[in-house]
Amino acid sequence: MxxxxxxxxxxxxxxxxxxxxxxxxxxxxxxxxxxxxxxxxxxxxxxxxxxxxxxxxxxxxxxxxxxxxxxxxxxxxxxxxxxxxxxxxxxxxxxxxxxxxxxxxxxxxxxxxxxxxxxxxxxxxxxxxxxxxxxxxxxxxxxxxxxxxxxxxxxxxxxxxxxxxxxxxxxxxxxxxxxxxxxxxxxxxxxxxxxxxxxxxxxxxxxxxxxxxxxxxxxxxxxxxxxxxxxxxxxxxxxxxxxxxxxRFDEIMQKRMNVWNAYNDAFEELEKKEKLIRPYVPEYSTHNAHMYYIILPTKEVRDDMIIKLREKGVQSVFHYMPLHTSPMGEKFGYKEGNLPITEEYAGRLLRLPMWADLSEDEVLTVINAVRECC
Ligand SMILES: Cc1ncc(COP(=O)(O)O)c(C=O)c1O
The missing domain is CATH 3.40.640.10 (Type I PLP-dependent aspartate aminotransferase-like (Major domain))
Known part of the structure; x- marks a missing residue:
């Protein structure tokens, strides 16, 4: 895995x-x-x-x-x-x-x-x-x-x-x-x-x-x-x-950036086919390759992909449960439906393996697994 x-x-x-x-x-x-x-x-x-x-x-x-x-x-x-x-x-x-x-x-x-x-x-x-x-x-x-x-x-x-x-x-x-x-x-x-x-x-x-x-x-x-x-x-x-x-700041940053860029290049085609959406980085900010996430067409597709990726030896995760829909959020007077964009996109987001020492082979395995699941 x-x-x-x-x-x-x-x-x-x-x-x-x-x-x-x-x-x-x-x-x-x-x-x-x-x-x-x-x-x-x-x-x-x-x-x-x-x-x-x-x-x-x-x-x-x-x-x-x-x-x-x-x-x-x-x-x-x-x-x-x-x-x-x-x-x-x-x-x-x-x-x-x-x-x-x-x-x-x-x-x-x-x-x-x-x-x-x-x-x-x-x-x-x-x-x-x-x-x-x-x-x-x-x-x-x-x-x-x-x-x-x-x-x-x-x-x-x-x-x-x-x-x-x-x-x-x-x-x-x-x-x-x-x-x-x-x-x-x-x-x-x-x-x-x-x-x-x-x-x-x-x-x-x-x-x-x-x-x-x-x-x-x-x-x-x-x-x-x-x-x-x-x-x-x-x-x-x-x-x-x-x-x-x-x-090791530069070394770690560069290695993470290589993984991020490899994912991002590989998924361009899938984005064009509307199978997923890649992360967007506005011109006013750089990013630090902390995370690579994709937005899938629906929550059902996302949940299904987590299972399929696991079967292919790739651990993928999602987070966060929007806080306004949590038991504590409810105590503050919120309920599901209050923030539709947050709820929808939190449900469609999937995070892929992202760490500095991922090998090229492992990155390729992740990319191929995502392609096969799309
Ligand atoms: C956005 C955000 N804020 C705060 C924290 C808490 O960080 P720590 O685990 O160092 O307390 C995290 C940890 O994942 C986070 O992602």
Missing amino acids: IPFNKASITKIENEYVFDALSKKLCGDGEYTRKVYNSFLTKLQVKNMLLTTSCSHALDMTAILADIKKDDEIIVPSYTFVSTVNAFALRGAKPVFCEIEKETMNIDANKIEELITSKTKAIYPVHYAGVICDMDKIIDIARRHNLMVIEDAAQAVGSVYKGNYPAGTIGDMGCYSFHETKNYSMGEGGAIIVKDKEIFKQAEIIREKGTDRSQFIRGEVDKYTWKAIGSSFLPSDILAAMLYGQIE
Whole structure:
């Protein structure tokens, strides 16, 4: 069976993790600093803090944005639960926005009509590593005094309008370094905060609500409880693994891109015959080959194809169940039929195996299996 996902680990990650075991094991050690430096020099990402997961980074954003009970947050329903849990945990309500069928990203043209006096923030999600229509979103946010918080879990390495890395465009952004992501530390993530004062707050929240980070830098002579917070910082052992992955940034990106391009070229013909639709990447965003998905003519065809591909030795998957149709979505007053585009396209989407070390033979097997099923 060709698995759907497999992490790419070499002796580089092994060496760094082994080395980290002989050093300071808790968070914010040598390897964490090296990761920040790599992100700064390689990707122009600054003001970043590693976290134990993207879910935790998102939780931090809701605390930092001072999201409170009964606030309303505009978010796509087509996303991972963590995007919404972050602010629902603080008593806020998701206001689900429809997506664009071309990118599966939040439809920026449908945001403004959802804004009320209770709206506090917009959480765009860069699905499949394709960045949302951020200029439009930020323009709306500025006019209505709202925070923009990017769920860039899948978008590490993607760039907006040639200059702006995913996660650095809004007021805050979050990355995931989960095993299934392009660059991994097993479980992990990061928060990026634009405003210097809010960044200082982020350091405190991440360190159990204390100014321990300042203490470690020698900026204060003792540390104390300054705000609410938790333990959101990962061990330096995990940072060592991530450092190895980021050292291999170009290699991993290129290998994934080769797989993505091979699928995309092979399926052009099937798209012309209207057997499937390929992913669309708008001119304002690059993509990072995080995912290769196809949109099939109906949900029945999609479900059937998963079974047929499995019989041919190819593992394919779908996600997400639109959150507004989940039991929790219902509790927030939503029901099936509320977001027809989200529901239809979530039902037709199929994800194919996508990982850096897929061999040419394996890619060909997947392509042939899809062709035979169409
Ligand atoms: C869009 C999105 N947001 C958040 C997350 C959560 O990431 P993590 O597993 O690092 O908490 C994921 C994970 O798949 C995701 O795809």
